[in-house]
Every structure is written in structure tokens, then in C-alpha cells.
Amino acid sequence: MSAHPRLSINQATIKHASLRQAVDATVRQGVQSIGLWREPVADVGLAEAARMLADSGLRFSSHCRGGFVTMPEGAERRAAIDDNRRAIEEAATLAAAGAPGSSASSASLIIVAGGIPEGSRDLAGARGRLEEAIAELAPEAQAAGVTLVLEPLHPMYASDRAVLSTLKQALDLADRVGSPAVGVVIDSFHVWWDPDAEEQITRAGRDGRIASYQVCDWATPLPADVLLSRHLPGAGIIDFAELTSWVTDAGYTGDVEVEVFNAELWAKDFDEAVADTVEAFGTHVGTHLALPVRG
Amino acid sequence: MSAHPRLSINQATIKHASLRQAVDATVRQGVQSIGLWREPVADVGLAEAARMLADSGLRFSSHCRGGFVTMPEGAERRAAIDDNRRAIEEAATLAAAGAPGSSASSASLIIVAGGIPEGSRDLAGARGRLEEAIAELAPEAQAAGVTLVLEPLHPMYASDRAVLSTLKQALDLADRVGSPAVGVVIDSFHVWWDPDAEEQITRAGRDGRIASYQVCDWATPLPADVLLSRHLPGAGIIDFAELTSWVTDAGYTGDVEVEVFNAELWAKDFDEAVADTVEAFGTHVGTHLALPVRG
Numbered sequence: 001m002s003a004h005p006r007l008s009i010n011q012a013t014i015k016h017a018s019l020r021q022a023v024d025a026t027v028r029q030g031v032q033s034i035g036l037w038r039e040p041v042a043d044v045g046l047a048e049a050a051r052m053l054a055d056s057g058l059r060f061s062s063h064c065r066g067g068f069v070t071m072p073e074g075a076e077r078r079a080a081i082d083d084n085r086r087a088i089e090e091a092a093t094l095a096a097a098g099a100p101g102s103s104a105s106s107a108s109l110i111i112v113a114g115g116i117p118e119g120s121r122d123l124a125g126a127r128g129r130l131e132e133a134i135a136e137l138a139p140e141a142q143a144a145g146v147t148l149v150l151e152p153l154h155p156m157y158a159s160d161r162a163v164l165s166t167l168k169q170a171l172d173l174a175d176r177v178g179s180p181a182v183g184v185v186i187d188s189f190h191v192w193w194d195p196d197a198e199e200q201i202t203r204a205g206r207d208g209r210i211a212s213y214q215v216c217d218w219a220t221p222l223p224a225d226v227l228l229s230r231h232l233p234g235a236g237i238i239d240f241a242e243l244t245s246w247v248t249d250a251g252y253t254g255d256v257e258v259e260v261f262n263a264e265l266w267a268k269d270f271d272e273a274v275a276d277t278v279e280a281f282g283t284h285v286g287t288h289l290a291l292p293v294r295g
Numbered sequence: 296m297s298a299h300p301r302l303s304i305n306q307a308t309i310k311h312a313s314l315r316q317a318v319d320a321t322v323r324q325g326v327q328s329i330g331l332w333r334e335p336v337a338d339v340g341l342a343e344a345a346r347m348l349a350d351s352g353l354r355f356s357s358h359c360r361g362g363f364v365t366m367p368e369g370a371e372r373r374a375a376i377d378d379n380r381r382a383i384e385e386a387a388t389l390a391a392a393g394a395p396g397s398s399a400s401s402a403s404l405i406i407v408a409g410g411i412p413e414g415s416r417d418l419a420g421a422r423g424r425l426e427e428a429i430a431e432l433a434p435e436a437q438a439a440g441v442t443l444v445l446e447p448l449h450p451m452y453a454s455d456r457a458v459l460s461t462l463k464q465a466l467d468l469a470d471r472v473g474s475p476a477v478g479v480v481i482d483s484f485h486v487w488w489d490p491d492a493e494e495q496i497t498r499a500g501r502d503g504r505i506a507s508y509q510v511c512d513w514a515t516p517l518p519a520d521v522l523l524s525r526h527l528p529g530a531g532i533i534d535f536a537e538l539t540s541w542v543t544d545a546g547y548t549g550d551v552e553v554e555v556f557n558a559e560l561w562a563k564d565f566d567e568a569v570a571d572t573v574e575a576f577g578t579h580v581g582t583h584l585a586l587p588v589r590g
Contacts, residue, residue, distance in 0.1 A: 121534040123487070156451040158488035159532045160515040169490040192418070193453035195464040220455040224519040237454045239416040 003278045004286035008033035008061035010214065010259035011040060013277055014270045019044050023056045025270040029278055033059035033255045036094060038087060046090055050097035060098025061255040062108040062149065062185075062212050063091040069133035070114035070126040070163055077129070084111075084137055092144040106147040108211045110185060113153075115160040126163045135177045142181035149183045149211040150174065154190045156226060167191055167200035174209055183211030186247055187259070189218055189230055192238045198246050205250025213247050215240065215285050216260045223263075230260045232280035244288040256285060298573045299581035303328035303356035305509065305554035306335060308572055312565045314339050318351045320565040324573055328354035328550045331389060333382060341385055345392035355393025356550040357403040357444065357480075357507050358386035364428035365409035365421040365458055372424070379406075379432055387439040401442040403506045405480060408448070408459040421458045430472045437476035444478045444506040445469065449485045451521060462486055462495035469504055478506030481542055482554070484513055484525055487533045493541050500545025508542050510535065510580050511555045518558075525555045527575035539583040551580060 009026045011017070011034065017025065019040040026034050034053075041049040041063075053060055066087040071077045087109055095107030113130045116123055134148060141148050150170040153162035164170055167184060174182040184204050191197045204210045217236030222229045233240055258277050265273050304321045306312070306329065312320065314335040321329050329348075336344040336358075348355055361382040366372045382404055390402030408425045411418055429443060436443050445465040448457035459465055462479060469477040479499050486492045499505045512531030517524045528535055553572050560568050 116532050121532050123532075123534065124537075127490075154451070155449060155488040156517070156521075159513060165488050166490060172490075193450040193460050195422075195461060195467075218454060222451070222517075222521055226451075226517055226521070237411050237416050237418075239418065242419075 001279050001282045003030040004282050006256050006289055007031055007281050008035050008255040008257040010035040010257040011037045013258055013260045014273050015266050017270045021270055023052055025274045027056050029274040033061045035062040035257045037064045050093050054097040057099055060094050061257055062110050065110040065112050067111040068114035070129050071117045088141050088144050088146045091146045106145055108147050108149045110149045110151050112151055113162040113164040131173050138179035138181045147181055147183040147211045149185050151185045168196055183209045185212035187214040188238050188243055189216050201246045201250050210252045213252055214257045214259045228261050228263050230262055233284035234280050240285045241288045296574050296577045298325040299577050301551050301584055302326055302576050303330050303550040303552040305330040305552040306332045308553055308555045309565045309568050310561050316565050318347055320569045322351050324569040328356045330357040330552045332359045345388050349392040352394055355389050356552055357405050360405040360407050362406040363409035365424050366412050383436050383439050383441045386441045401440055403442050403444045405444045405446050407446055408457040410455040426468050433474035433476045442476055442478040442506045444480050446480045463491055478504045480507035480509055482509040483533050483538055484511050496541045496545050505547045508547055509552045509554045523556050523558050525557055528579035529575050535580045536583045
């Protein structure tokens with residue numbers, strides 16, 4: 001199966017690949033776009049990463065990830081916010097190096113909120129500090145041409161990874177911050193269960209906030225490490241026809257990332273893992289996607 | 296520590312106890328109320344269970360559980376709905392045997408929706424069948440003096456145990472069914488993460504639908520079997536002061552059940568497990584609860 005033109009390989013799907021290996025496997029399998037993670041970019045240095053991306057001809061769909069800013073104000077939180085500033089610069093540089101047409105005009109930095117600080121029970125406080133950090137960073141992101149892409153995570157991660165749990169919560173936060181540099185990602189794994197998903201996806205589209213659509217599947221039983229409970233599309237219970245139609249009807253025409261954290265997939269040869277992803281995406285998501293609309 | 300007068304021991308907290316053992320340990324530890332499960336009641340027979348309960352002087356706070364009605368229409372679903380009819384009768388009989396004053400005037404039958412049927416990806420269809428079953432059973436429950444108590448479960452159970460995931464979804468369903476015999480339970484474990492929890496608890500109180508308040512705590516990492524990831528109050532990150540104030544402000548004055556599925560607690564002597572529960576409840580929940588208002 002040839003790769004769907006809107007498919008993007010999120011590098012986490014082949015987690016153990018270096019940036020070089022990830023770019024090469026993505027190109028070899030005929031995929032046109034890639035989403036990167038900060039650590040493999042840092043391993044080669046930002047300038048070299050940008051050269052690799054430019055030489056590859058791939059589009060750059062997102063940079064993963066900023067956030068983790070829910071700790072109490074102080075040196076640790078200032079360091080986290082400064083690290084987000086560096087991530088904004090990285091996203092801008094990489095977006096400039098990628099081929100045009102990934103989605104919006106802006107570079108996408110995925111933001112994972114962070115959990116409730118150790119020893120605290122103050123969920124509302126952690127959520128408030130997330131919002132303050134986004135408000136602080138949004139003008140800088142906007143100046144750099146970067147969208148801060150809020151990722152609501154499944155509520156099973158609400159205590160230790162992301163106090164941002166629903167699309168509605170993310171969009172309410174974006175409204176209060178009031179910056180065009182704040183967007184959201186619709187991630188199938190995190191939103192499939194949400195009775196408000198259709199309504200909030202429609203709202204996100206109307207407000208121009210859909211910066212990314214990420215797909216992977218949900219299946220039970222969950223593995224011992226619930227972080228690794230994602231599957232390729234088609235291996236679980238998510239109705240990608242319905243979800244994709246909601247995202248499409250909301251006006252999203254950009255790249256669609258497959259981001260799967262799965263020990264079996266990670267154990268495979270990188271080309272084989274990408275080929276499996278191409279196949280699963282084509283069968284279960286691509287058939288429901290319009291072809292790219294590019295300028 | 297003496298037991299808080301509004302504490303009720305949900306029998307699942309001492310899962311391996313027979314009904315006799317559960318009633319006896321609850322009475323010996325000075326607890327005034329108990330919530331029962333259908334299986335241990337069936338083990339002794341309904342009439343004998345009712346006698347045991349009446350003799351004990353305990354209040355009866357809830358019957359667990361009905362539901363599991365999301366499969367496609369057919370013989371299996373008819374059998375499940377008929378089984379719910381039997382559960383309604385059991386709840387009515389046991390409530391009549393319990394001491395007065397547990398909460399509302401009505402007996403409480405906890406309803407767990409059921410998951411997406413094997414091989415299906417039709418979440419909306421499963422949710423629709425839940426609603427149809429509640430609409431079918433509500434008049435019979437009302438005639439029997441029983442409240443069908445919808446339990447939204449944490450979204451990590453949405454595919455395999457309960458397609459009902461939020462309080463808002465439960466209250467919307469209750470509104471559409473339009474019967475006074477449909478209520479909801481506020482279970483801390485299932486709702487603590489929900490950004491809409493306060494608003495929906497307030498709504499539930501205003502609409503007269505809070506039939507039960509159940510407490511246990513959330514902590515990470517989750518165990519390999521996520522069904523057993525509950526903890527006694529105080530062992531995790533839930534802010535019981537805040538949550539209890541929302542439930543109290545919404546007008547709930549009834550029994551508060553501790554329902555913990557936890558392998559370590561289940562391994563203990565029943566009296567010790569109940570004593571631990573009394574202590575944890577008193578310290579982390581009871582201090583935020585008004586004393587019972589009884590007629």
C-alpha cells in the first residue's frame with residue numbers, strides 16, 4: 001500500500017530510532033511528513049536536525065513537546081518555562097526547514113500540561129498554573145510563528161501527566177488566554193470516549209484552533225504500563241470513520257499523525273514499523289480522509 | 296476512632312467476606328450502614344439476607360449492581376434486562392429490611408452501564424441502548440420504590456465496563472428519560488478529574504438526583520489490573536474537602552459509602568479492613584461532612 005499523502009509519522013511511533021534513522025525510514029516508506037521529538041533533535045543538534053529535515057523533503061507536522069509547567073512558582077517552574085521558550089525556537093526552526101504545506105501557516109509545538117505536583121491534592125491550582133504559563137508564553141510563540149498546541153490527555157493521566165483532560169477544558173483555556181497562538185490537537189486515544197467530542201471538535205474548528213489530528217487506537221485490557229496502551233488504527237475500538245468525519249467537517253485539512261506508544265511496535269525494524277503504520281493508516285483512517293488541499 | 300455516623304461500608308471493600316461476615320464486621324466496628332452486592336446476597340438467599348440485615352440494625356445504603364445492558368437487542372439483552380428486574384425487587388426488599396434513614400426515601404440500585412459489545416466500534420449505539428434500557432426499567436423501578444442510580448465510570452473503563460463516562464452524560468440521560476426514579480451516584484474515583492464536576496454536582500442536587508456519594512482515592516502508578524486501582528481516602532490525590540463540600544452544598548445528607556477495590560485491603564482480616572476504613576474515612580472525609588439530618 002502506498003502511503004496516504006496526509007499521513008505523518010510521529011517519531012514516538014519508532015521511539016528507538018535516531019533522527020537520521022527516523023527520517024530515512026519515513027522517506028523510504030513513501031511518507032511525506034514527520035513529527036519530531038525534542039530529545040532525538042537535541043542528540044544531533046538543532047542546526048543539523050533542520051538540515052536533515054530540509055534535505056529529506058519531508059513536511060514537519062509537529063514538535064513534541066513542551067509543557068510540564070504545573071509545579072508551584074519558583075526556580076523549577078521558571079526553568080520549565082524557559083525550556084518551553086527553547087522548544088518554541090526549535091519548532092520555528094524546524095518548521096522553516098520542513099517542506100511547505102503540513103497544515104496551518106504556523107509551526108506546531110505540542111503542549112502536555114504536567115500533573116499534580118508530588119504531595120499536592122490541588123488539581124485546580126495545577127490547572128491554574130498551566131493557564132498562567134500558556135498566557136505567559138503565547139505572545140512569544142506568536143512572535144515566533146509557533147502555535148502552542150494544547151493536548152488534553154485521557155483522564156487516566158490526569159494526576160501524573162496532564163491536568164488538562166478534555167477538549168472543552170482546553171478550548172475554554174484558549175478562550176480565556178485569548179491568543180491566536182493557542183491551538184489544540186485532537187488525539188483519538190485521548191478523546192474517543194468523550195460524550196462532548198463532536199461538539200467540541202466543531203467548536204475548535206469554528207474557532208480556528210485545530211492545529212493537529214493524531215490517531216492511534218484504544219484496546220483493553222490495558223497493559224501494566226498504561227503509557228504503552230496505544231495501538232495502530234484498526235487494532236481497537238475507536239470508530240475512525242466517525243471521528244475523522246468530525247475533524248474533516250470542522251475544516252481540518254492538514255497532516256494526520258500516527259503517534260503510537262507500543263512495546264511490540266517499538267521492537268520492530270524501523271522500516272517495518274513505518275510500513276505497518278502506512279498500512280493501518282491507509283485502511284482505517286486514510287479511506288475517510290479527503291486528499292490534501294495545498295496552495 | 297469511632298465510626299462516623301454517615302459512613303457506610305460497601306461490601307466490595309471486604310470482597311471476600313460472606314454476607315454474614317460482612318454484616319458482623321460492620322456492626323462490630325460501630326458502623327451504622329452497609330451497601331450490599333448481589334452475589335453474596337444470592338449466596339444466602341434474599342429472604343435470609345433481609346432477615347440478617349433487619350436483625351443487624353444497619354441501614355442499607357445501596358444494592359450493587361444492575362446494568363450491563365449495552366448489547367444488541369436479542370435474547371441476551373432481554374435476559375440482562377430481566378436480571379435488572381430481579382435486582383430492583385432485591386433492592387426494594389433489602390431497603391425495607393434496613394434501618395430507616397439511609398438517605399432518600401427510595402432504595403438505591405447502582406447501575407453500571409456495560410461496555411461496547413465485543414467486535415463493535417459503535418460507542419454511540421451502546422450508549423443509546425443503555426438509555427433505552429433505563430427508559431424501559433424506570434417505571435418498574437418507580438413502582439417498586441427503587442431509584443436506578445446511574446454510575447458514570449472513569450473513562451478508562453469506557454470501552455469494556457461502562458459507556459457512561461461523566462456526570463453530565465448521566466444527568467442528560469436522566470433528563471431525557473424524565474423519570475424521578477433515575478438518579479446518579481457521585482463516586483470520587485470516577486469524577487475527581489472532571490473539569491465539570493462541581494457544576495454537574497450542583498445540577499444533580501438541584502434536580503434531586505444525587506442518590507449516593509461513594510468515596511475512595513486515586514493514586515498512581517495504576518496497578519496491572521486497573522480495576523483494583525482504588526485506595527482508602529487519604530492514600531491518593533483526591534481533595535475530599537473540596538469534593539465533599541460540593542456534594543454537601545448540593546444538598547446531599549445521606550450515607551457515604553466507602554467502596555474500595557484493592558488487593559491489599561482484601562487480603563486483610565475483615566474487622567481490620569473495616570477498622571482501617573473507619574479511620575481513613577473519619578480523617579479524610581468525615582471531618583468535612585455535616586452530621587446526619589434524620590427525621
